[in-house]
Amino acid sequence: MTEPILEIRNLCKSFGALKATDDVSLSLRPGEIHALIGPNGAGKSTLIKQIAGGLRSNSGSIHFAGHDVTPLSTVQRARAGLGRTFQISSLAMEYTALQNAMLGALGREGRVMRFFAPVMGQRNLCDAALAALARVGLSDHATIRTAELSHGQRRLLEVAVALTLAPKVFLMDEPMAGLGAEGSKQLTGFLDELRHEAPILLVEHDMDAVFALADRISVLVYGKVIASGSADEIRADPMVREAYLGAEELA
Numbered sequence: 001m002t003e004p005i006l007e008i009r010n011l012c013k014s015f016g017a018l019k020a021t022d023d024v025s026l027s028l029r030p031g032e033i034h035a036l037i038g039p040n041g042a043g044k045s046t047l048i049k050q051i052a053g054g055l056r057s058n059s060g061s062i063h064f065a066g067h068d069v070t071p072l073s074t075v076q077r078a079r080a081g082l083g084r085t086f087q088i089s090s091l092a093m094e095y096t097a098l099q100n101a102m103l104g105a106l107g108r109e110g111r112v113m114r115f116f117a118p119v120m121g122q123r124n125l126c127d128a129a130l131a132a133l134a135r136v137g138l139s140d141h142a143t144i145r146t147a148e149l150s151h152g153q154r155r156l157l158e159v160a161v162a163l164t165l166a167p168k169v170f171l172m173d174e175p176m177a178g179l180g181a182e183g184s185k186q187l188t189g190f191l192d193e194l195r196h197e198a199p200i201l202l203v204e205h206d207m208d209a210v211f212a213l214a215d216r217i218s219v220l221v222y223g224k225v226i227a228s229g230s231a232d233e234i235r236a237d238p239m240v241r242e243a244y245l246g247a248e249e250l251a
């Protein structure tokens, strides 16, 4: 079996008395989509933040591409290739879709943006940004201000920004949220291809997408992984049925 590119060992994070993540271990192998599911408040977003570096863990370690990245900052982890989809709140609403994607491409080069005008003239950055927009189907919206894009289009723009960073691994927190049926279907098809470029740790509430995409699914409840396995194993797991999914969602 292929060696994991990302391995999380015994991660814990408490907020006061609340154990948001409690001894979580999981791995991500090249080419796979590993979905993390669980009820609201189970600790999924907390775990993604711990892996990306936005939240310091109380204990445990994160191993990425053969290195212990636990002591590294968010920026250092991103530069190493640990790519988190940007949250909508981090998009610059007054900038166009293309400008936001170019900021991502600029981040990949590790440069600081001082003035937009000279940057916009740089063909390599512009090409990388346009290519990323094309891949998520936003070519026709490149010159539209982000504030004027629909919620679903902004979510696609977040994915495009992540693409410009060419990460070795994607950490995605609910990329389907607010996309609607057609948008979810489109993004599902895209993620299915993207996994071959870089594997994806996917937090997602859209069960159709999860069961269509995931090679492995881990179920988090009250901060603990209660089950991990293939879609069929998770569907059949009595603890999962009882704790979370409900018979009708698994039918």
Ligand SMILES: Nc1ncnc2c1ncn2[C@@H]1O[C@H](COP(=O)(O)OP(=O)(O)OP(=O)(O)O)[C@@H](O)[C@H]1O
Binding pocket: 015, 018, 020, 038, 039, 040, 041, 042, 043, 044, 045, 046, 047
């Ligand atoms: N900064 C914080 N301070 C205090 N408590 C927090 C903080 N962040 C998260 N929590 C709590 O930690 C628990 C896990 O939250 P988290 O957002 O990780 O869950 P989640 O599984 O992502 O939920 P959802 O599916 O609703 O997004 C919740 O009880 C939440 O209220």
